[in-house]
Amino acid sequence: MKHKIHWVAVSLSNKKFSKKKTLLHKIAVRNMKYTKSIAALTLLASTLSAPIVTAQSSDPAFKADVPESILTPDEVETRLGTLRFKDGAPDAETVKLAYDNLDFMRGVTAFLDAMPAASIHSICRGYEDVGMGPQSVGIFEDLMDARSVFLTPNSTTVYVSKCYDLEDGPIVVEVPAGVLGPMDDAYFRFITDFGVTGPDEGEGGKYLFVPPGYEGELPEDGYFVFHSPSYTTMQLIRAFVGEDGIEATVQRVKDTMRVYPWEQRGNPPKTEFVNLSGKKINTVHANDFNFYEEINAVIQKEPAGALPPELVGTLAAIGIKKGQPFEPDARMREILTDAVAVGNATARSIIFAQRDPRGYYFEDRQWKTNFIGGSSEFYNDGERMKDSRVLFHYYATVITPAMAKPAVGTGSVYGYAERDANGDYLDGGKTYKITLPAPIPVNNFWSFMVYDNQTRSMLETDQKSAGIDSNKPDLVANDDGSYTVWFGPKAPEGKESNWVQTMPGKGWNTLIRLYGPLEPWFDKTWKPGDFELVE
Numbered sequence: 407m408k409h410k411i412h413w414v415a416v417s418l419s420n421k422k423f424s425k426k427k428t429l430l431h432k433i434a435v436r437n438m439k440y441t442k443s444i445a446a447l448t449l450l451a452s453t454l455s456a457p458i459v460t461a462q463s464s465d466p467a468f469k470a471d472v473p474e475s476i477l478t479p480d481e482v483e484t485r486l487g488t489l490r491f492k493d494g495a496p497d498a499e500t501v502k503l504a505y506d507n508l509d510f511m512r513g514v515t516a517f518l519d520a521m522p523a524a525s526i527h528s529i530c531r532g533y534e535d536v537g538m539g540p541q542s543v544g545i546f547e548d549l550m551d552a553r554s555v556f557l558t559p560n561s562t563t564v565y566v567s568k569c570y571d572l573e574d575g576p577i578v579v580e581v582p583a584g585v586l587g588p589m590d591d592a593y594f595r596f597i598t599d600f601g602v603t604g605p606d607e608g609e610g611g612k613y614l615f616v617p618p619g620y621e622g623e624l625p626e627d628g629y630f631v632f633h634s635p636s637y638t639t640m641q642l643i644r645a646f647v648g649e650d651g652i653e654a655t656v657q658r659v660k661d662t663m664r665v666y667p668w669e670q671r672g673n674p675p676k677t678e679f680v681n682l683s684g685k686k687i688n689t690v691h692a693n694d695f696n697f698y699e700e701i702n703a704v705i706q707k708e709p710a711g712a713l714p715p716e717l718v719g720t721l722a723a724i725g726i727k728k729g730q731p732f733e734p735d736a737r738m739r740e741i742l743t744d745a746v747a748v749g750n751a752t753a754r755s756i757i758f759a760q761r762d763p764r765g766y767y768f769e770d771r772q773w774k775t776n777f778i779g780g781s782s783e784f785y786n787d788g789e790r791m792k793d794s795r796v797l798f799h800y801y802a803t804v805i806t807p808a809m810a811k812p813a814v815g816t817g818s819v820y821g822y823a824e825r826d827a828n829g830d831y832l833d834g835g836k837t838y839k840i841t842l843p844a845p846i847p848v849n850n851f852w853s854f855m856v857y858d859n860q861t862r863s864m865l866e867t868d869q870k871s872a873g874i875d876s877n878k879p880d881l882v883a884n885d886d887g888s889y890t891v892w893f894g895p896k897a898p899e900g901k902e903s904n905w906v907q908t909m910p911g912k913g914w915n916t917l918i919r920l921y922g923p924l925e926p927w928f929d930k931t932w933k934p935g936d937f938e939l940v941e
Contacts, residue, residue, distance in 0.1 A: 506741060512723045513745025517697060518752060518792070519717050521799045522594035523704045524691035525557070526640050529803065530569035532689035538680050543568045543665060547656045548683035552864040552872055555688045558802045558917055559864065560855050561871045564645040564655055567682075568665065572617035573637040573707075576668035578629070582659050583610035586817075587643030588806035592636035592704060593713055596782055596805045600643050603808040603817065605630045614668060615639060618709050636712040638704075642804045689803075690861060693750040695743045698724070702732040753800040756793050758824050758831070758859070758915075765794070772829070772936050773821040773918070776801055780811035801862050812923065815849050819923045824859070824915035827936035834865075835910035837894030838937040844887030847932050849922025851876040854891060856906055859913035867907040873916075874906050893937070 482489045486507055489500045496504065532555075538544055546565045550556070559565070566585065570577050579589075585601040585608075597615070602608040614629040617637055624631060647655045659679075666674035691700055705713075705721060705728050724742060726732050734742060760766075760774055764786075767773045776798040779786035782805050784795040798805075801822070808817045825831055826838060846852055853875035856865045864872040874881070874891055880903040883889055892898050893916075897905035908914055918934055926932035 506737075509724060509738060509741045510745050510748075512720050513698075513742045514749045514752065515720050516701065516717075516724060516726075517746050517749030518796050520701045520704075520713075520721065521691070521753070521796065523592060523713060524697055524700045525799055525803060526569075526590070526592050526594055526638060527700050527704050528691040529556075529567075529640055529689040530638060532687045533567075533569055536680065536682065536685050536687050538568070539678075540571065541665065541675055542678045542680050543663060544680050544682045545656060545659060546683045547652075547681045549652070550682075550864070551684065551870045552866045553684055553686050554682060555690055555861055555863045556803065557690060557862050558855070558857055560853060560917075560919065561864065561873060562851075562853055562875050562877070564647060564652060564659070565642060565682075566645055566659055566663070567640070567642045570615065570639045570641070570665070571637055572615060572634055572639065574667070575622070576614055576616045576620060576624070578664070578666055578668055578671060578674070579613045579615065579641070580662070580664035581606060581610050581613060581643070582645070582662035583608060584646045584648070584655075584658070585610075585643045586646070586808075587641065588804060588808075589613075589615065589632070589639055589641045590805050591634050591712075592638040592708055594640075594799060594803070594805050595635070596807065597634055597639060598630070598632050599806055599808055600641070603806070610662065618711065636708050638707065690863065694746055695739065697746050698726060698732065698742055702726045753796050756797045757801055760797070762791075762793060765797075767821055768930060768933050771933055772823045772825045772827065773934060774823065775821060777810040777820075782807045782810040814925055814928060815922055817923075818919050818921045819927060821918045821934070822915060823918075823937065824913075825937075827938050830939075831859075832893075832908075832914050832916070832937060834908040834912035834914050835895060837892065837896075837898065837940040839890055839892050839940055840937050841884075841888055841890045841935040843932065843935070844884075844889075846876070846889070846920075847924035847926040848876075848920045849924065851921050853919045853921075854906060855917050855919070856893070856908065856914050857916065859915060862915075865909065865912065865914050867909055869907045872906075874904070878903070892940075894940070898940070 478491050478494045480491055480493075482491075486503045489503065490497045491500065533542075533544060536544075544565075544567045546554075546563075549561050549563070550559050550565060551561060566587075570579075579600075581600045581604075583601075583606075586599070586603060587601065588599050589597045591597055598604055598613070600606065600613070601610075605611070606613075612629045614625065614631045616624065616631065616633045618633070618635055620633075645655050645659050664674060664677045666677070691697060701721060705718070705726055710718075710728060721727070725734050725738060762778060764778045765774045765776075767775060776794065778784075778791055778794040781791075784791045784798070809820075812819055823832075832838065840854075842852070853873055855873035856867075857863060857872075858865045876889070881889070882903050890904060892901045892905045893908055894905070895908055895910050897907075920927060
């Protein structure tokens with residue numbers, strides 16, 4: 407039986423395959439009776455002759471329009487160096503650089519943002535170092551001088567100060583008449599004023615300070631009651647000196663001021679007074695790694711909600727966490743040592759080279775404010791002015807709305823200057839003069855105080871006052887009623903009564919204070935002069 411075989415033509419891809427096809431054909435002819443096999447072989451030949459398919463790239467079925475701006479290149483040049491990625495995933499070196507930088511940034515932020523707490527802690531520690539206990543109140547009976555290191559104090563006021571610990575319960579403070587000043591919490595937030603700007607309106611009265619979480623009995627009347635968000639609080643009040651002098655003023659405070667626990671109100675213990683005048687005491691926080699140790703002490707002492715949560719989170723990220731030891735390893739200690747140095751440089755730049763134009767009182771003067779916007783909370787139209795907060799707390803202490811935004815004729819205003827009329831830093835080896843035009847707009851008196859650029863405390867000189875004020879008996883006015891004051895290492899001849907001493911080799915800055923400022927200060931129709939270089 408004869409069989410016809412119909413060969414299915416296929417496209418041959420190469421000569422090698424052509425030989426295979428010829429062989430298959432011969433096999434098929436020889437075995438014609440196996441037609442099924444021929445069909446199978448024909449299918450095989452067709453399969454072998456098909457072109458080889460290779461993997462090809464193609465767009466996914468579900469494809470987005472991805473902006474270049476959200477992609478990460480394989481290499482990015484930054485201040486940290488070259489950061490490298492593999493399709494967005496950082497390599498090991500980049501991860502190390504990123505984490506080191508994150509810890510560094512948080513270390514700097516911790517210094518700038520936790521500064522108010524470190525300042526309160528350092529004040530209270532300073533008081534402990536000179537023996538002040540729970541029943542002790544500090545008083546500068548002979549005024550303050552440069553032997554005590556405080557941020558921008560003055561030498562014209564009888565300061566009365568104390569730190570309180572509310573952890574064991576509420577505390578009563580019986581305030582004398584004729585004082586002025588605030589009570590602040592552990593983060594230097596305002597709680598209340600005493601005296602003229604407080605609820606007692608200068609008549610004196612009983613204040614009760616209640617700790618966070620307290621659930622005990624409280625009085626319905628007879629006390630000014632305030633709840634503190636922290637256990638630690640700090641009082642700094644000024645006792646106004648009457649016509650009978652400083653000694654009588656000090657005695658009135660001692661005769662009438664009392665502090666004691668609320669639970670002992672029926673039989674209060676005796677209040678003791680410690681004369682702080684002349685004591686070598688430091689109340690300024692550290693500018694090196696010890697700063698973080700100071701902040702750790704605050705975190706361990708205070709309840710969980712005492713400080714802002716964002717700040718607590720920053721501190722926890724660098725190892726400062728309540729209930730846990732602060733034990734940074736060598737890597738972290740090195741990073742934080744660097745961070746506090748940069749933080750300190752930043753704070754000093756904010757003070758000595760203020761770049762916010764809102765900080766200048768006048769466009770044509772060097773005088774500046776550290777309360778931009780007149781807010782003791784450093785708010786301005788919803789903005790927390792963080793540089794302004796750093797400026798204040800690195801330079802000064804004590805927060806009260808009465809200081810930040812005084813009323814005309816009451817309280818006091820402050821202007822600081824660290825440069826002369828030419829914009830150069832004030833130099834302790836040079837002589838300057840400054841004139842206050844007449845009439846000087848004050849109800850009470852005006853003063854200059856000179857501060858050391860390093861400590862921001864009173865400049866160490868041979869003059870106890872480290873400044874001058876209009877109450878000085880031998881102060882000489884100019885013929886037109888204005889006053890010219892001279893600053894330098896030696897008094898110009900004939901100007902001794904109007905001279906403030908500075909020291910060669912020391913940079914200095916000054917605060918002008920107007921007590922009971924009048925309208926011309928506020929509407930800027932009166933301006934103090936700038937420091938003019940004499941030699």
